[in-house]
Amino acid sequence: MNIKYEIISEENIEDCRDACNELMSYQKSKAYIKPELFDNMNFDTRMIPSVKSAIHNYIVVVKVEDKIVGYVYSNISPKETYSNAFATFFDLSSVSKGNVGCLSQFYIKEGYRKYGIGSTLFKMSMEWLQQFDDVEDYFIYVSNGNDDALEFYKRKGFSVSHDILDGFITVLRNSKQSNQNSN
Ligand SMILES: CC(C)(COP(=O)(O)OP(=O)(O)OC[C@H]1O[C@@H](n2cnc3c(N)ncnc32)[C@H](O)[C@@H]1OP(=O)(O)O)[C@@H](O)C(=O)NCCC(=O)NCCS
Numbered sequence: 776m777n778i779k780y781e782i783i784s785e786e787n788i789e790d791c792r793d794a795c796n797e798l799m800s801y802q803k804s805k806a807y808i809k810p811e812l813f814d815n816m817n818f819d820t821r822m823i824p825s826v827k828s829a830i831h832n833y834i835v836v837v838k839v840e841d842k843i844v845g846y847v848y849s850n851i852s853p854k855e856t857y858s859n860a861f862a863t864f865f866d867l868s869s870v871s872k873g874n875v876g877c878l879s880q881f882y883i884k885e886g887y888r889k890y891g892i893g894s895t896l897f898k899m900s901m902e903w904l905q906q907f908d909d910v911e912d913y914f915i916y917v918s919n920g921n922d923d924a925l926e927f928y929k930r931k932g933f934s935v936s937h938d939i940l941d942g943f944i945t946v947l948r949n950s951k952q953s954n955q956n957s958n
Pocket of ligand 1 (some may be wrong): 798801881882883884887888889890891892894895913916917918921923924926927930
């Protein structure tokens, strides 16, 4: 397979539209707690606002024979971003610095999984997140029923912190000191 990884600028996030919408459908298909919450989640309601509100964004698309087959989106945001009308994602007092890192969206199309592409994108994201001296805490939010993703992140060094929204989302976290060994 001719696999290419391309870091794209915020102006080109439209490239992720289809994959982002597929990710939302995938998550809905797996969910057994409040799957209807995904009905309003799509590229326009999730990715665009997130990219606009973050301080720094990092988007990598993966292409096979010049066709986009997946992407990962990570960002750095003020911790207050994660306490809003929808949910309080974590106890803000458990984060000493002002900003947090988040691996926010991650999707590889069916047929391209289990070739190591996800591991490469994950590693790129962690290396990018760890560059920021003012960030020590990293979060990943996994929706219920997506056990494959949960296990993937655990094997990469993240730990389950707690559930929110009656189990709709599991919060995973890691800190700067302990994720040096992620691969
Ligand atoms: C989660 C996801 C991004 C992982 O991407 P991926 O490309 O499948 O990941 P990798 O191939 O690097 O690794 C997946 C597993 O396949 C294994 N693998 C990698 N190459 C392999 C190969 N050639 N043959 C067999 N297994 C292989 C890896 O060891 C890994 O196993 P592990 O989880 O036990 O470590 C992808 O499965 C996906 O997009 N899933 C659907 C959407 C989703 O759940 N997104 C996350 C939302 S929070």
